[in-house]
Amino acid sequence: xxxxxxxxxxxxxxxxxxxxxxxxxxxxxxxxxxxxxxxxxxxxxxxxxxxxxxxxxxxxxxxxxxxxxxxxxxxxxxxxxxxxxxxxxxxxxxx
Numbered sequence: 001x002x003x004x005x006x007x008x009x010x011x012x013x014x015x016x017x018x019x020x021x022x023x024x025x026x027x028x029x030x031x032x033x034x035x036x037x038x039x040x041x042x043x044x045x046x047x048x049x050x051x052x053x054x055x056x057x058x059x060x061x062x063x064x065x066x067x068x069x070x071x072x073x074x075x076x077x078x079x080x081x082x083x084x085x086x087x088x089x090x091x092x093x094x095x
Contacts, residue, residue, distance in 0.1 A: 012041055017091040019061055022082035030069050030077040031055060034062070042094050054092055060085030 021037040035051050060083040068076035
């Protein structure tokens with residue numbers, strides 16, 4: 001059980017300073033999908049506006065495809081793909 005707990009904590013920490021979270025998304029994803037990865041792994045809700053600002057403000061984290069997700073209620077969200085960056089600077093910190 002100790003090994004599993006340590007592995008989960010290591011994954012949580014890696015999400016803070018790497019772009020690992022994009023590996024858990026489909027090839028094209030919304031920022032809501034990406035935020036869901038963080039919320040699931042960290043076990044806490046994240047502020048949508050702050051998350052979006054941090055992700056889009058980090059060069060190379062994601063790349064806008066210029067397309068929108070279909071089949072959703074309301075204004076369709078933009079679709080993104082993983083960018084070329086592997087490290088996050090500044091890191092995305094847990095609450």
